[in-house]
Amino acid sequence: MNSFSNNLFYSIKQGILSIKRNSRFSLASIGTMMASLFLFGIFYCVVVNFTYIVKNAETNVGITIFFDAGISKAKIDDIGEKIRARDEVESCTFISADEAWEQFQTDYFGRDKDVLETFGNDNPLEESSSYEVFLADVTKQKELVAYIESLDGVRQVNSSESIAEGLTSFNRLLSYVSGAIMLILMGVSVFLISTTVNMGISVRREEIGIMKLIGATDFFIRAPFIVEGMIIGLIGSVLPLGIVFIMYKKVVAYIISKFTILSDYLVFMKAEDIFLVLVPLSMLIGLGIGFAGSFFTVKKHLKV
Amino acid sequence: MEVNNYKNKLSLDKNKTLIVKELVHNHERGGARPAIVMKNVSKTYKSNSTPAIMNISFRVERGEFVFIVGPSGSGKSTILRLLMKEIEPSQGGIYVDGKDTTKLKRHQIPYLRRKLGVVFQDFRLLKNRNVFDNVAFAQRVIGADTKTIKRRVPSVLSIVGILEKHQKFPRQLSGGEQQRVALARAIVNDPMILLCDEPTGNLDPKNSWEIMALLDEINQKGTTVIVVTHNMDIVNAMHKRVITINKGVLISDQKEGGYRDE
Numbered sequence: 001m002n003s004f005s006n007n008l009f010y011s012i013k014q015g016i017l018s019i020k021r022n023s024r025f026s027l028a029s030i031g032t033m034m035a036s037l038f039l040f041g042i043f044y045c046v047v048v049n050f051t052y053i054v055k056n057a058e059t060n061v062g063i064t065i066f067f068d069a070g071i072s073k074a075k076i077d078d079i080g081e082k083i084r085a086r087d088e089v090e091s092c093t094f095i096s097a098d099e100a101w102e103q104f105q106t107d108y109f110g111r112d113k114d115v116l117e118t119f120g121n122d123n124p125l126e127e128s129s130s131y132e133v134f135l136a137d138v139t140k141q142k143e144l145v146a147y148i149e150s151l152d153g154v155r156q157v158n159s160s161e162s163i164a165e166g167l168t169s170f171n172r173l174l175s176y177v178s179g180a181i182m183l184i185l186m187g188v189s190v191f192l193i194s195t196t197v198n199m200g201i202s203v204r205r206e207e208i209g210i211m212k213l214i215g216a217t218d219f220f221i222r223a224p225f226i227v228e229g230m231i232i233g234l235i236g237s238v239l240p241l242g243i244v245f246i247m248y249k250k251v252v253a254y255i256i257s258k259f260t261i262l263s264d265y266l267v268f269m270k271a272e273d274i275f276l277v278l279v280p281l282s283m284l285i286g287l288g289i290g291f292a293g294s295f296f297t298v299k300k301h302l303k304v
Numbered sequence: 305m306e307v308n309n310y311k312n313k314l315s316l317d318k319n320k321t322l323i324v325k326e327l328v329h330n331h332e333r334g335g336a337r338p339a340i341v342m343k344n345v346s347k348t349y350k351s352n353s354t355p356a357i358m359n360i361s362f363r364v365e366r367g368e369f370v371f372i373v374g375p376s377g378s379g380k381s382t383i384l385r386l387l388m389k390e391i392e393p394s395q396g397g398i399y400v401d402g403k404d405t406t407k408l409k410r411h412q413i414p415y416l417r418r419k420l421g422v423v424f425q426d427f428r429l430l431k432n433r434n435v436f437d438n439v440a441f442a443q444r445v446i447g448a449d450t451k452t453i454k455r456r457v458p459s460v461l462s463i464v465g466i467l468e469k470h471q472k473f474p475r476q477l478s479g480g481e482q483q484r485v486a487l488a489r490a491i492v493n494d495p496m497i498l499l500c501d502e503p504t505g506n507l508d509p510k511n512s513w514e515i516m517a518l519l520d521e522i523n524q525k526g527t528t529v530i531v532v533t534h535n536m537d538i539v540n541a542m543h544k545r546v547i548t549i550n551k552g553v554l555i556s557d558q559k560e561g562g563y564r565d566e
Binding site for chain 1: 415441446
């Protein structure tokens, strides 16, 4: 083995030993990291679920298209083809006049047979066959409506512009706010870790001075601190992940059981799907903060 | 260039080849290069307008034993700190093993320090490591492998007479014992120069003499030894070269000198 690999193995060993030797400082750092990444984990779960719920709501925003009276079946099919060819369209389903009337009866009259009997075999919605269109991207609703209205044979297009716009702006606001809060959380974490590492290093300032005077390179001095910081970061990120995972499952189960009436709207992401991203993300953040916190803090003390 | 000249001057029969090998070996180890040269060195600290040392010049050959003496605050320790490149001179040149240390880049400083073993008055041992690890640490710094460390450290601990306490921590040792550990750490990498800053300052007379005897022994084996001290008894008894500094100025440099309180 050459001197580089000797030094590397030694640094890793010393980093681990150092956590043990400076157990108070290590615990304080792990605690700080845990608190930051616990908040980050909770916030991440809230944000991805909000985005998921909004996205889900977006897919329920539909456009209904009615045709001119006496329009041929071939013309209706042609309109359908043109609509389906658009990128922003998720689905386009034909609703015949009979299906529309059946749905209307179910929605508005229910079991009120007396009212239904007055219609006999007539279908008051005879001229109301339609296309029900759902969008892949709700922000393009206005554009799509304008296009459909320009098509020959289209009598009327029903859409809820306010819902689409509301969802779009809410989603935008959510991404801004979540971005800002995550940045603040990162900043606070780096500051707290740097302060804790700084405290730990001040205690070992004399040790660093001795190392320098007997000919240790900056790498040799810095490496154990960086290993130590990264291990602390890793432990500090894994522990809150476990807590957030258990909490998430319990909170989601509680909300679903308490707010059954909102079950159509409150569709939560599976914990497994969230943690598939959150686990590596948190671990990377933990490692990164541990690395950066140690690297820059030790740098200040190397000028001997 | 010098090596090629040697080769040209000698015909390469077997005996002469051996001579060339020796010359090359000496050349590569620095040959007749002095261990230390200080040329008109001055140092003024930012916190004080009066210079700590002024126009100090001296030369130390390889294998010499030199005392640097003078009253407290005379600038003795400043000289050692300059040699270790812990501080920069305000003016002048400092050469260690022929290299101008004032021109060294930051990343080259550790390699200069590896040529120097350093012993301090306050020992400066790593408190959370035992005797063995304190000495092994200096070997780790130069990238020595575990096998070498396990062979070399006990041998050095044995030289300074502290092998049986290799598992003790600094707090479990007396001042004299701690200084032996510091000395072992300083010589474990076989430095060219050993710098000692008041090595007996915290020791009783018996331990002081023992440490000085060890330093003398290390010097006999070829290491250049520089000892900063104001211990008159030791300086006067050892009959070594003495450089006297007073108020930052070199006032005498005697080959087998002594030291008087003035």
